[in-house]
Amino acid sequence: MFCREKIIVSRARLIWLLLLASTILIIKRPLTGEFTTFDIGQGDAALIRTPLNHTVTVVDTGGQVTFGEKQSWQVKQYERSKGETVIVNYLHSLGIDTIDHLILTHHDQDHIGNAKEILRFMHVKKILMPAGMRSQQSFKAQILPYLKKTEVFEVTESNQVNDLPLHIYHPLTVGQAGNEDSIALYGVLGGMRVLTAGDLDRAGERLLAERHPEMRVDLVKLGHHGSRTATDPITFSKWRPSIGIISAGRNNHYHHPHQETLETVQKNQMSVFNTQIHGMIKYVYRGKNGYFKVKLPHEF
Structure with missing residues:
Protein backbone atom coordinates (compact mmCIF):
# COMPACT_ATOMS: atom_id res chain seq x y z
CA MET A 1 0.00 0.00 0.00
CA LEU A 31 -3.29 -34.20 3.71
CA THR A 32 -4.60 -35.99 6.80
CA GLY A 33 -7.78 -37.97 7.35
CA GLU A 34 -9.71 -38.43 10.57
CA PHE A 35 -12.16 -40.59 12.49
CA THR A 36 -13.84 -38.22 14.94
CA THR A 37 -16.37 -39.00 17.65
CA PHE A 38 -18.43 -35.91 18.43
CA ASP A 39 -19.28 -34.88 21.98
CA ILE A 40 -23.04 -34.62 21.51
CA GLY A 41 -24.28 -35.87 24.88
CA GLN A 42 -26.22 -39.12 25.24
CA GLY A 43 -26.12 -40.36 21.68
CA ASP A 44 -23.78 -41.17 18.85
CA ALA A 45 -22.31 -39.19 15.97
CA ALA A 46 -19.00 -39.59 14.15
CA LEU A 47 -17.12 -38.26 11.14
CA ILE A 48 -14.94 -40.28 8.79
CA ARG A 49 -12.99 -37.95 6.53
CA THR A 50 -10.39 -39.37 4.16
CA PRO A 51 -7.22 -37.42 3.17
CA LEU A 52 -7.73 -34.53 0.73
CA ASN A 53 -11.43 -34.68 1.73
CA HIS A 54 -11.84 -37.31 -0.96
CA THR A 55 -14.91 -38.59 0.90
CA VAL A 56 -16.81 -37.17 3.87
CA THR A 57 -18.96 -39.61 5.82
CA VAL A 58 -21.08 -38.82 8.88
CA VAL A 59 -22.18 -41.84 10.93
CA ASP A 60 -25.31 -41.00 12.96
CA THR A 61 -26.26 -37.52 14.12
CA GLY A 62 -27.12 -37.71 17.81
CA GLY A 63 -30.46 -36.41 19.03
CA GLN A 64 -32.20 -35.34 22.20
CA VAL A 65 -34.17 -38.05 23.99
CA THR A 66 -36.92 -36.65 26.22
CA PHE A 67 -38.62 -38.41 29.13
CA GLY A 68 -42.22 -37.34 29.53
CA GLU A 69 -43.85 -34.22 28.11
CA LYS A 70 -42.27 -30.82 28.64
CA GLN A 71 -44.14 -28.12 30.52
CA SER A 72 -45.09 -25.00 28.54
CA TRP A 73 -42.42 -22.93 30.28
CA GLN A 74 -39.77 -25.49 29.26
CA VAL A 75 -40.49 -25.17 25.55
CA LYS A 76 -38.27 -22.68 23.75
CA GLN A 77 -39.34 -20.97 20.53
CA TYR A 78 -36.02 -21.82 18.91
CA GLU A 79 -33.37 -24.08 20.35
CA ARG A 80 -30.21 -24.96 18.47
CA SER A 81 -29.41 -28.66 18.60
CA LYS A 82 -26.00 -30.29 18.92
CA GLY A 83 -26.40 -31.26 15.28
CA GLU A 84 -26.08 -27.59 14.37
CA THR A 85 -23.79 -26.26 17.11
CA VAL A 86 -21.35 -29.19 17.13
CA ILE A 87 -21.50 -31.28 13.95
CA VAL A 88 -22.38 -28.65 11.33
CA ASN A 89 -20.13 -25.99 12.88
CA TYR A 90 -17.20 -28.41 12.98
CA LEU A 91 -17.68 -29.41 9.34
CA HIS A 92 -17.91 -25.77 8.29
CA SER A 93 -14.70 -25.02 10.23
CA LEU A 94 -13.00 -27.59 7.96
CA GLY A 95 -14.37 -25.92 4.85
CA ILE A 96 -16.81 -28.80 4.28
CA ASP A 97 -20.28 -28.05 2.97
CA THR A 98 -21.04 -31.42 1.34
CA ILE A 99 -21.46 -34.84 2.96
CA ASP A 100 -20.99 -37.76 0.61
CA HIS A 101 -22.59 -40.34 2.91
CA LEU A 102 -24.87 -39.84 5.91
CA ILE A 103 -25.13 -43.23 7.57
CA LEU A 104 -28.02 -43.79 9.97
CA THR A 105 -27.14 -47.02 11.76
CA HIS A 106 -30.69 -47.59 13.08
CA HIS A 107 -33.83 -45.66 13.96
CA ASP A 108 -33.25 -44.65 17.63
CA GLN A 109 -33.75 -40.95 18.40
CA ASP A 110 -30.26 -40.54 19.90
CA HIS A 111 -28.79 -41.63 16.55
CA ILE A 112 -31.03 -39.88 13.99
CA GLY A 113 -32.70 -37.04 15.92
CA ASN A 114 -30.40 -34.32 14.54
CA ALA A 115 -30.54 -35.56 10.95
CA LYS A 116 -32.94 -32.78 9.99
CA GLU A 117 -30.34 -30.15 10.96
CA ILE A 118 -27.67 -31.96 8.95
CA LEU A 119 -29.99 -32.07 5.94
CA ARG A 120 -30.93 -28.42 6.42
CA PHE A 121 -27.45 -26.93 6.69
CA MET A 122 -25.39 -29.37 4.59
CA HIS A 123 -25.64 -30.78 1.09
CA VAL A 124 -26.01 -34.53 1.59
CA LYS A 125 -25.53 -36.75 -1.45
CA LYS A 126 -26.57 -40.12 -0.01
CA ILE A 127 -28.27 -41.52 3.07
CA LEU A 128 -27.48 -45.14 3.94
CA MET A 129 -29.67 -46.95 6.45
CA PRO A 130 -30.44 -50.57 7.36
CA ALA A 131 -32.82 -52.42 5.08
CA GLY A 132 -36.36 -52.11 6.40
CA MET A 133 -35.98 -48.63 7.91
CA ARG A 134 -37.82 -46.84 5.10
CA SER A 135 -41.11 -48.35 6.28
CA GLN A 136 -40.60 -47.28 9.91
CA GLN A 137 -42.48 -44.32 11.37
CA SER A 138 -39.20 -42.82 12.61
CA PHE A 139 -37.97 -42.46 9.02
CA LYS A 140 -41.27 -41.04 7.80
CA ALA A 141 -41.36 -38.43 10.59
CA GLN A 142 -37.66 -37.63 11.17
CA ILE A 143 -36.06 -37.99 7.72
CA LEU A 144 -38.52 -38.01 4.83
CA PRO A 145 -39.93 -34.46 5.31
CA TYR A 146 -36.43 -32.96 5.21
CA LEU A 147 -35.08 -34.72 2.13
CA LYS A 148 -34.22 -32.55 -0.86
CA LYS A 149 -32.18 -34.16 -3.62
CA THR A 150 -30.56 -36.66 -1.27
CA GLU A 151 -30.63 -40.26 -2.49
CA VAL A 152 -31.74 -42.85 0.08
CA PHE A 153 -30.40 -46.41 0.11
CA GLU A 154 -31.37 -49.31 2.33
CA VAL A 155 -28.38 -51.61 2.78
CA THR A 156 -27.29 -55.01 4.04
CA GLU A 157 -23.82 -56.55 3.99
CA SER A 158 -24.39 -57.53 0.35
CA ASN A 159 -24.71 -53.84 -0.65
CA GLN A 160 -21.24 -52.32 -0.76
CA VAL A 161 -20.77 -48.67 -1.71
CA ASN A 162 -17.72 -48.07 -3.90
CA ASP A 163 -16.47 -44.83 -2.34
CA LEU A 164 -17.40 -45.65 1.26
CA PRO A 165 -14.19 -45.66 3.37
CA LEU A 166 -15.31 -48.68 5.45
CA HIS A 167 -17.11 -51.88 4.43
CA ILE A 168 -20.66 -52.77 5.51
CA TYR A 169 -20.58 -55.94 7.64
CA HIS A 170 -24.11 -55.81 9.07
CA PRO A 171 -27.14 -56.17 8.87
CA LEU A 172 -27.45 -59.45 7.00
CA THR A 173 -31.14 -59.24 6.11
CA VAL A 174 -34.13 -56.87 6.10
CA GLY A 175 -35.26 -55.99 9.63
CA GLN A 176 -37.07 -53.34 11.66
CA ALA A 177 -34.05 -50.98 11.98
CA GLY A 178 -33.73 -51.66 15.70
CA ASN A 179 -30.54 -52.10 17.73
CA GLU A 180 -30.10 -55.67 16.47
CA ASP A 181 -30.25 -54.38 12.86
CA SER A 182 -27.59 -51.67 13.31
CA ILE A 183 -25.21 -51.02 10.44
CA ALA A 184 -21.69 -52.23 11.28
CA LEU A 185 -18.75 -50.67 9.45
CA TYR A 186 -15.29 -52.22 9.38
CA GLY A 187 -12.06 -51.40 7.57
CA VAL A 188 -8.62 -49.83 7.78
CA LEU A 189 -7.98 -46.13 8.41
CA GLY A 190 -4.34 -45.10 8.57
CA GLY A 191 -3.14 -48.60 9.39
CA MET A 192 -5.74 -48.93 12.18
CA ARG A 193 -8.44 -51.61 11.82
CA VAL A 194 -11.64 -49.83 12.85
CA LEU A 195 -15.08 -51.16 13.81
CA THR A 196 -18.14 -49.04 14.57
CA ALA A 197 -21.56 -50.67 14.84
CA GLY A 198 -24.14 -48.34 16.35
CA ASP A 199 -26.13 -50.12 19.06
CA LEU A 200 -25.44 -53.65 17.80
CA ASP A 201 -25.95 -56.13 20.66
CA ARG A 202 -23.80 -59.04 21.86
CA ALA A 203 -25.57 -61.54 19.60
CA GLY A 204 -24.75 -59.34 16.60
CA GLU A 205 -21.10 -59.07 17.66
CA ARG A 206 -20.87 -62.85 18.01
CA LEU A 207 -22.42 -63.23 14.55
CA LEU A 208 -19.78 -60.91 13.07
CA ALA A 209 -17.01 -62.97 14.69
CA GLU A 210 -18.51 -66.23 13.41
CA ARG A 211 -18.93 -64.98 9.84
CA HIS A 212 -15.47 -63.36 9.78
CA PRO A 213 -13.16 -65.54 11.92
CA GLU A 214 -10.11 -63.76 10.52
CA MET A 215 -11.39 -60.39 11.72
CA ARG A 216 -9.17 -58.39 14.09
CA VAL A 217 -9.88 -54.94 15.48
CA ASP A 218 -7.49 -52.23 16.66
CA LEU A 219 -9.97 -49.41 17.31
CA VAL A 220 -13.58 -50.10 18.27
CA LYS A 221 -16.48 -47.79 19.04
CA LEU A 222 -18.03 -49.68 21.94
CA GLY A 223 -21.58 -50.68 21.06
CA HIS A 224 -24.66 -49.04 22.60
CA HIS A 225 -22.70 -46.32 24.43
CA GLY A 226 -20.92 -48.82 26.68
CA SER A 227 -24.09 -50.66 27.70
CA ARG A 228 -23.93 -54.19 29.12
CA THR A 229 -26.04 -55.28 26.14
CA ALA A 230 -22.96 -54.99 23.91
CA THR A 231 -19.18 -55.58 24.17
CA ASP A 232 -19.36 -59.36 24.35
CA PRO A 233 -16.38 -60.66 26.40
CA ILE A 234 -15.77 -63.77 24.25
CA THR A 235 -15.95 -61.82 21.00
CA PHE A 236 -13.60 -59.13 22.27
CA SER A 237 -11.08 -61.78 23.33
CA LYS A 238 -11.05 -62.88 19.65
CA TRP A 239 -10.88 -59.39 18.17
CA ARG A 240 -8.23 -58.22 20.66
CA PRO A 241 -8.86 -54.46 20.24
CA SER A 242 -6.30 -52.15 21.82
CA ILE A 243 -8.37 -48.92 21.84
CA GLY A 244 -12.02 -48.33 22.63
CA ILE A 245 -14.21 -45.23 22.30
CA ILE A 246 -17.36 -44.63 24.34
CA SER A 247 -19.91 -42.05 23.24
CA ALA A 248 -22.25 -41.28 26.14
CA GLY A 249 -23.69 -38.27 27.94
CA ARG A 250 -22.48 -37.03 31.30
CA ASN A 251 -24.69 -38.24 34.17
CA ASN A 252 -26.95 -39.93 31.62
CA HIS A 253 -30.27 -41.54 32.53
CA TYR A 254 -29.03 -45.03 31.54
CA HIS A 255 -25.82 -44.91 33.63
CA HIS A 256 -23.68 -45.69 30.57
CA PRO A 257 -21.06 -47.07 30.47
CA HIS A 258 -22.02 -50.07 32.57
CA GLN A 259 -19.62 -51.74 34.98
CA GLU A 260 -19.71 -55.05 33.07
CA THR A 261 -18.41 -53.29 29.96
CA LEU A 262 -15.63 -51.56 31.88
CA GLU A 263 -14.57 -54.93 33.33
CA THR A 264 -14.42 -56.45 29.82
CA VAL A 265 -12.33 -53.52 28.65
CA GLN A 266 -9.98 -53.90 31.61
CA LYS A 267 -9.55 -57.66 31.06
CA ASN A 268 -8.56 -56.98 27.46
CA GLN A 269 -6.07 -54.29 28.58
CA MET A 270 -7.66 -51.69 26.30
CA SER A 271 -7.03 -47.97 26.37
CA VAL A 272 -10.38 -46.17 26.45
CA PHE A 273 -11.47 -42.68 25.39
CA ASN A 274 -14.84 -41.51 26.71
CA THR A 275 -16.72 -38.40 25.54
CA GLN A 276 -17.92 -37.94 29.14
CA ILE A 277 -14.31 -37.26 30.14
CA HIS A 278 -12.39 -36.40 26.98
CA GLY A 279 -15.02 -34.49 24.97
CA MET A 280 -14.60 -34.74 21.21
CA ILE A 281 -12.20 -37.54 20.27
CA LYS A 282 -10.19 -37.44 17.04
CA TYR A 283 -8.05 -40.14 15.48
CA VAL A 284 -5.98 -38.28 12.88
CA TYR A 285 -4.00 -40.27 10.33
CA ARG A 286 -1.76 -39.88 7.33
CA GLY A 287 -0.60 -42.92 5.45
CA LYS A 288 -0.18 -45.72 7.99
CA ASN A 289 0.56 -43.41 10.91
CA GLY A 290 -1.96 -41.78 13.22
CA TYR A 291 -2.47 -40.16 16.59
CA PHE A 292 -5.33 -39.31 18.96
CA LYS A 293 -6.39 -35.82 19.89
CA VAL A 294 -9.10 -34.81 22.36
CA LYS A 295 -10.95 -31.53 22.77
CA LEU A 296 -12.11 -31.24 26.36
CA PRO A 297 -15.73 -30.15 26.97
CA HIS A 298 -14.84 -26.73 28.37
CA GLU A 299 -13.09 -25.87 25.11
CA PHE A 300 -16.35 -25.78 23.11
Missing part, protein backbone atom coordinates in the same frame (compact mmCIF):
# COMPACT_ATOMS: atom_id res chain seq x y z
CA PHE A 2 2.82 2.40 0.84
CA CYS A 3 5.62 1.16 -1.39
CA ARG A 4 6.30 3.14 -4.58
CA GLU A 5 8.53 0.48 -6.16
CA LYS A 6 6.31 -1.28 -8.71
CA ILE A 7 8.43 -4.44 -8.71
CA ILE A 8 8.18 -4.80 -4.92
CA VAL A 9 4.44 -4.12 -5.04
CA SER A 10 3.94 -6.74 -7.75
CA ARG A 11 5.95 -9.36 -5.87
CA ALA A 12 4.19 -8.59 -2.59
CA ARG A 13 0.81 -9.02 -4.26
CA LEU A 14 1.90 -12.30 -5.83
CA ILE A 15 3.19 -13.64 -2.50
CA TRP A 16 -0.03 -12.59 -0.76
CA LEU A 17 -2.16 -14.33 -3.39
CA LEU A 18 -0.04 -17.49 -3.17
CA LEU A 19 -0.33 -17.54 0.63
CA LEU A 20 -4.10 -17.03 0.41
CA ALA A 21 -4.47 -19.80 -2.18
CA SER A 22 -2.25 -22.15 -0.15
CA THR A 23 -4.25 -21.52 3.01
CA ILE A 24 -7.55 -22.22 1.26
CA LEU A 25 -6.09 -25.37 -0.31
CA ILE A 26 -4.80 -26.67 3.04
CA ILE A 27 -8.20 -26.09 4.66
CA LYS A 28 -10.22 -27.57 1.79
CA ARG A 29 -7.81 -30.41 0.93
CA PRO A 30 -5.88 -31.45 4.06
